[in-house]
Amino acid sequence: MAHLQLRGRSLGPVQGVLFDKDGTLSHSEPRLIALADARITEALERFQAMGASQSERSELHDLLARTYGRCQSGVTPEGTLAVASRQHNLLSTATVFCQMQLGWPRALVLADEIFDAVDHRHQTTSSAVDSPALLPGAAEVLRELHAAGVVCALISNDTKAGIQGFIDAHQLDDCIADVWSADHLPTKPHVGAVHGLCAKLNLRASDCALIGDADTDLLMARQAGIGITLGYVAGWHQSPELTEHEQLIHDWSELTIKGRSNKS
Structure with missing residues (x-):
């Protein structure tokens, strides 16, 4: 059985490790x-076209920035943009629009239009x-975990296509056994996301x-019966x-593996 070690101290045996993606593996x-900036800009342009005053647009900018966790120095790791799924971000955006005196049906349609417009612009300008x-x-x-026979998987609120694009771009196919994405139900942080992924991997949560x-991920893991829960803070x-x-974990070099798993 392979054992995880953190700064030379054994954490216990593992057969699998479930990784968050954004802010944990990826920068x-x-x-x-x-x-965030593209969605805010698109929203301001839409509200300007609807006759919103400068003060109203300033208020909208501040509300959206706080909602997304967009601050002067970057993005806060606890903000909706960093933690929540696209759908949850869309709903939080529509809620902001309700605070700008739009009814919920119109707010929801407008948020969807803005997200789609920004996504389309990104798709046409990105390689x-x-x-x-x-x-x-x-x-x-x-790669060290994979070489030791430990099953690695990703559990993320990104789409399945987004996760696969990340895996392909960094040539991680041989290391990642499976994924649980925003396209799977239930999505994280529901404990069913952990149970669903462990079932796909044919592993018990307690062996992972x-x-x-994010605390939402770590609390989900504990409630799902995951054996070892580790926070990564350097992303x-x-x-x-x-x-x-x-x-x-403050640096990935702190995490090592000792021994080999009995799983083939």
């Missing part, structure tokens, strides 16, 4: 900054291999570790404030 903050960079040491950890950068300009972890 997603630059892409999320661009996405096929455009993907967030891997965080330093992430690939080495994945989960590594993520953002501002370290996330985590409370639901057993241990914290």
Whole structure:
């Protein structure tokens, strides 16, 4: 049985490790900054066309920035853009529009139009291999775990296509056994997401570790019966404030594996 070690201290045996993607394996903050700014700009243009005053547009800008977690220095790791799914971000955007005196049906349609417009613009200006960079040491950890016979999987609120694009861009197909995405039901942080992914991997949750950068992920893991819950805090300009972890990882070089799994 392979054992995880953190800074030389054994954490226990594992057969599988479930990884969050954004802010844990991938340096997603630059892409999320661009996405937040594009959605805010599109919303301001739509409201200007609807006759919103300068003060109203200023209020809208501030509301959306706070909702997304867009701050002067980047994106806050606890904001909706960093943690929540596209659908949840769309609903939070529509809620902001309701605060700007739109009815819910119109607010929801407008949020959907804005997200689609920004997505279309991104798709037409990005290359096929455009993907967030891997965080330093992430690939080495994945390959070390794979070499030791430990099953690695991704559990993310990105779409299945987005996750696969990330895997393909960084040539991680041999390291990643399976994924659970925003296209699977239930989505994280429902404990059923962990149970569903473990079932796909044919592993018990108690034989797995989960590594993520958000308390929602870590609490989900604990409630699902995951054996080891680790918080990763080096993926953002501002370290996330985590409370639901057993241990914290500050650099991927701190995590090592000892021994080999009995699984083939």
